[in-house]
Amino acid sequence: MKSFKSFVLIFALTAMIPMQIFAQKLAKTTCFDEECVSEILEKMMSPNDSVAIAAYNTIIAMTDEAGMSHDSRMVSALKASMISFIIEGKNPDENIFLIMLFPKFCWADDCRDLMKLTENELITHDVLMAVGDINGSGRYIENYIMQNHDNLKFKSALAYGVGKQHISSMEDELITWLKDADEPTKVEIYKALLVIRSNDKTTSIIKKGAKKLLKSKFSSSRVAALEIIAGIDGEKAMPTLYKALKDKSGDVRVAALDLMKPYVNQVVVAKVMKICKKGDALVDAINWLGDIKNDTQMELVMQQLSSTNPKAVEAAIRAVFKIDYAAGIDAVKPMFGGKYQEVIKESMISYEGDYNAVLGDVMRHGNSTQQYGALQILECRPTMALGERVKDLVYSSNPAVRDEAYKLLKLVMTMTQTQYLMTLLENCDDKYVEDVQLAIKNTTKTMSDDKKDELASTLKHVRADVMPRYYNVFAYFGTELCVDKLIDAYQNGSYKFEAKEALLLVENEQFQEKINNVLK
Numbered sequence: 001m002k003s004f005k006s007f008v009l010i011f012a013l014t015a016m017i018p019m020q021i022f023a024q025k026l027a028k029t030t031c032f033d034e035e036c037v038s039e040i041l042e043k044m045m046s047p048n049d050s051v052a053i054a055a056y057n058t059i060i061a062m063t064d065e066a067g068m069s070h071d072s073r074m075v076s077a078l079k080a081s082m083i084s085f086i087i088e089g090k091n092p093d094e095n096i097f098l099i100m101l102f103p104k105f106c107w108a109d110d111c112r113d114l115m116k117l118t119e120n121e122l123i124t125h126d127v128l129m130a131v132g133d134i135n136g137s138g139r140y141i142e143n144y145i146m147q148n149h150d151n152l153k154f155k156s157a158l159a160y161g162v163g164k165q166h167i168s169s170m171e172d173e174l175i176t177w178l179k180d181a182d183e184p185t186k187v188e189i190y191k192a193l194l195v196i197r198s199n200d201k202t203t204s205i206i207k208k209g210a211k212k213l214l215k216s217k218f219s220s221s222r223v224a225a226l227e228i229i230a231g232i233d234g235e236k237a238m239p240t241l242y243k244a245l246k247d248k249s250g251d252v253r254v255a256a257l258d259l260m261k262p263y264v265n266q267v268v269v270a271k272v273m274k275i276c277k278k279g280d281a282l283v284d285a286i287n288w289l290g291d292i293k294n295d296t297q298m299e300l301v302m303q304q305l306s307s308t309n310p311k312a313v314e315a316a317i318r319a320v321f322k323i324d325y326a327a328g329i330d331a332v333k334p335m336f337g338g339k340y341q342e343v344i345k346e347s348m349i350s351y352e353g354d355y356n357a358v359l360g361d362v363m364r365h366g367n368s369t370q371q372y373g374a375l376q377i378l379e380c381r382p383t384m385a386l387g388e389r390v391k392d393l394v395y396s397s398n399p400a401v402r403d404e405a406y407k408l409l410k411l412v413m414t415m416t417q418t419q420y421l422m423t424l425l426e427n428c429d430d431k432y433v434e435d436v437q438l439a440i441k442n443t444t445k446t447m448s449d450d451k452k453d454e455l456a457s458t459l460k461h462v463r464a465d466v467m468p469r470y471y472n473v474f475a476y477f478g479t480e481l482c483v484d485k486l487i488d489a490y491q492n493g494s495y496k497f498e499a500k501e502a503l504l505l506v507e508n509e510q511f512q513e514k515i516n517n518v519l520k
Contacts, residue, residue, distance in 0.1 A: 032073040037081035066105035099126045108136030125157045132161025156185040163192030187224045194231050219249035230259040245275045257288040283311045290319035314343045321347035337373025348377045356385045363389040368398035375404040382411035406432040409439035418443045441476045452477040468495045471502035478508035
């Protein structure tokens with residue numbers, strides 16, 4: 001376990017190291033006492049944005065770890081520190097953020113302490129919502145309702161908890177709340193009743209209320225109404241869902257389409273497409289076709305690739321990749337690197353088809369714009385299977401393609417290509433030296449010392465002014481032969497500074513004394 005001082009040091013260094021590295025350091029750091037957690041919580045209010053963000057991320061990571069490990073020390077430290085911080089009320093935004101984290105690591109018995117926070121009415125709603133998400137919290141929700149029965153102000157959150165925890169004893173109680181409830185509260189009551197209903201009378205009450213909500217001016221209420229009606233009627237709710245496809249709200253249309261998914265057949269698909277003929281409704285329908293991987297409407301989908309409506313084009317791109325429609329994907333290949341690069345990248349990253357074949361084809365046969373787009377995608381989803389294609393593109397006449405290809409070497413080269421990289425390091429432009437060095441280091445991570453020495457011994461032909469490019473690699477190899485080469489270069493070569501810098505990078509402790517004596 002690292003001490004609290006480690007946290008202080010790491011936070012102090014935040015402004016001096018990249019955020020990703022900082023996050024990695026924090027991810028490996030755990031504390032089990034309240035003082036330690038409290039100090040991190042205080043950092044959330046730091047005027048230094050990097051420190052504040054890192055503190056937020058650290059608390060999230062710790063609550064994740066506590067939830068997975070069930071470590072009682074960590075749970076106790078987090079719970080006590082977070083509750084104390086919330087009670088002090090230094091910043092309402094941080095309070096809500098922390099309250100939302102409790103369900104990630106708290107258990108039913110922890111709710112006794114959490115319920116004390118309901119004494120502050122400014123956060124009572126959020127606390128009750130959080131408690132409602134904790135398994136086994138039903139008795140605390142029920143007790144709160146009974147103890148505050150004559151003055152209940154947070155019925156929406158309580159109804160949410162009743163539904164989540166399946167508190168069937170609250171069925172009649174919830175029905176009495178409907179009389180004076182506002183619309184958001186009614187939504188939560190109906191959702192809870194849908195879960196705990198025990199008779200036809202309750203079902204009738206829910207359905208009648210949901211039908212009224214379909215006429216609400218709030219799209220969130222109309223969505224909830226569809227979910228409730230579909231939950232009661234199942235496939236018999238299809239007429240209502242079809243009607244909802246004409247709603248002006250995209251949220252409502254998408255909800256209706258999602259609720260149709262269990263009942264999809266060719267008749268349903270045809271009817272949906274007949275209703276959703278144009279505009280945003282058509283976009284929603286095409287996205288839906290992709291989700292359900294239905295290829296019966298591909299002629300229409302393909303037509304949208306040349307639409308003047310950008311949303312329709314994006315939906316079509318997503319659909320052809322989700323459906324894995326070969327002709328559609330071929331039609332998208334010329335679009336790589338262009339106006340729709342981001343949606344193509346998004347689609348390719350999650351593509352379940354022959355990713356290597358699609359990307360490799362663009363890299364081999366595409367123009368420079370398309371090749372650059374393909375390389376950008378490969379950077380997000382690297383695969384060594386495309387290493388040969390990347391090797392080809394390091395010689396591209398297009399500077400942007402060449403730059404991206406060199407940057408990708410470290411992600412796609414294998415150990416068998418190390419000798420190629422060693423040769424490339426000798427011949428590449430100065431601007432690419434670091435990229436090639438990183439690639440060599442990556443391919444030799446598990447290489448034996450003998451093999452590393454063999455590589456280092458093949459460089460006798462390299463010009464003296466180019467040899468310093470290898471010093472960094474020798475330092476990484478850290479073998480006796482490589483260290484001796486660096487020492488010789490420092491003592492007898494023309495590039496003493498570069499040799500010294502490399503010697504300082506050697507991590508093999510076996511040679512540290514020897515190096516220190518040389519550098520004295």
